[in-house]
Amino acid sequence: MRDSDTQGGGGMNFDFTSDYQPSWETDDVSIFRNAARKFLESEFQPHIERWTSQGFIDKAAWRAAGSGGFLCPSVPEEYGGGGGSLAHHFAWLEELERITLGAAFGDAVHSGICAHYLLEFGTEDQKRLWLPKLVSGEVVCAIGMTEPGTGSDLQSVKTRAVKQENGFLINGQKTFITNGQNADLIILVAKTDPEARSKGISLILVDMSLPGVSRGRNLEKIGMHAADTSELFFEDVLVDSDAILGGEEGQGFYQLMNQLPQERLLIAIGAVASMETGLDLTLEYVKSRRAFGQAIFDFQNTKHRLAEAVTEARVARVFIDDCVERLLAGNLDSKVASMAKWWASQKQNEILDLCVQLHGGYGYMSEYPIARMWTDARVQKIYGGTNEIMKELIARHL
Ligand SMILES: Cc1cc2nc3c(=O)[nH]c(=O)nc-3n(C[C@H](O)[C@H](O)[C@H](O)COP(=O)(O)OP(=O)(O)OC[C@H]3O[C@@H](n4cnc5c(N)ncnc54)[C@H](O)[C@@H]3O)c2cc1C
Secondary structure: OOOHHHHOOOOOOOOOOOOOOOOOOOHHHHHHHHHHHHHHHHHHHHHHHHHHHHOOOOHHHHHHHHHOOOOOOOOOHHHOOOOOOHHHHHHHHHHHHHOOOHHHOOHHHHHHHHHHHHHHHOOHHHHHHHHHHHHHOOOOEEEEOOEOOEOOOHHHOOOEEEEEOOEEEEEEEEEEEEOOOOOOEEEEEEEOOHHHHHHHEEEEEEEOOOOOEEEEEEOOOOOOOOOOEEEEEEEEEEEOHHHEHHHOOOOHHHHHHHHHHHHHHHHHHHHHHHHHHHHHHHHHHHHHOEEOOEEHHHOHHHHHHHHHHHHHHHHHHHHHHHHHHHHHOOOOOHHHHHHHHHHHHHHHHHHHHHHHHHOHHHHHOOOOHHHHHHHHHHHHHOOOOOHHHHHHHHHOOO
16 A cells, blocks of 8 residues: 555645555555655755746756666666666656656656657667667657647658668758757657658657757747757758668658557656646645635635545546556557546646636745646647547547
């Protein structure tokens, strides 16, 4: 049984999981979670305000997380990793939510997405070259799908990689790229054969220090202020032939489709931990704030709304844990992952909105973590495939 100390992220008011134990939280994962929490509270939490106002997370934080063994924990030891499973990474993501930083530290992209593209599809040389550096935090990784002209309609990307005698020449532009300012490596979605629609797409490992690569603005967002989200430009960038992920052209769309359920589940996991953290902060607040001679908590409206919200958070947790178990067993399909992504992110937004409301005017003040969590949550319904696209994917199976 998980105790509140294991799960709480610094003393929870409401223990969401004391009578519930997901199968994926093994003893080993709990030990990792405890270590992650201690690390995050001492090394990350004190810097959140500064990172939020400067618009990016210090590169040093990546190295610190790498030195602590928290990046890419599911990478096997032969590639420098901790030899754990994705469950370790999920526990780390939950702990990031508990300190209210969440996905603003773009590690779901780095460890949860990029490392797994390399592990799943990389050649042996690509794995040996990049994975140890991703694990240590020496290299920060990004994934470049979205372009100014196309997001949801991924097959319409315009970035081109034209075969040369000695490699590929890349021209194109990406936008909204998480880790865009800090990235040393990008897994770039490019067309190697524009006539071939999905079969013409390849994923290319592009070293961000190559001539012709440049970073645009660190984009100003309405939330996730600590995250560096950027435009990136590729102008006559020459990469070696062995920069194609897996070594074979035209596999990109298949590789993307294969990994998307995992990416969508990462968003859902963050959403559930965010709901729980927001509710915890709100319970603490409404029990201490007074109006009309009583605690805000004592108004029946407050109690009923919170009773509804903790019920929804529990339903979300059980559903998402089922998805985690499916993923770990290798059978999370696109339909169920899409359900998890749209529903959990929708509930996260609804619950955080309630949390802001119950904080009154203080809920609208940036210095209150609940305000930041509310603005950070909005994008969860947009990135990783919009919630409308999730419903399209589900509907295909109806
Ligand atoms: C903070 C942030 C971080 C991001 N990080 C990354 C990253 O690291 N890498 C990356 O590649 N991208 C990233 N993105 C991009 C993100 O994935 C896209 O914004 C998203 O996929 C939507 O694409 P779009 O913005 O072009 O919207 P559009 O595709 O133009 O969609 C606009 C609207 O139309 C709707 N729509 C589109 N097609 C359909 C349809 N068939 N049926 C019904 N409705 C439809 C959409 O749901 C949406 O409501 C990030 C975005 C943000 C905001």
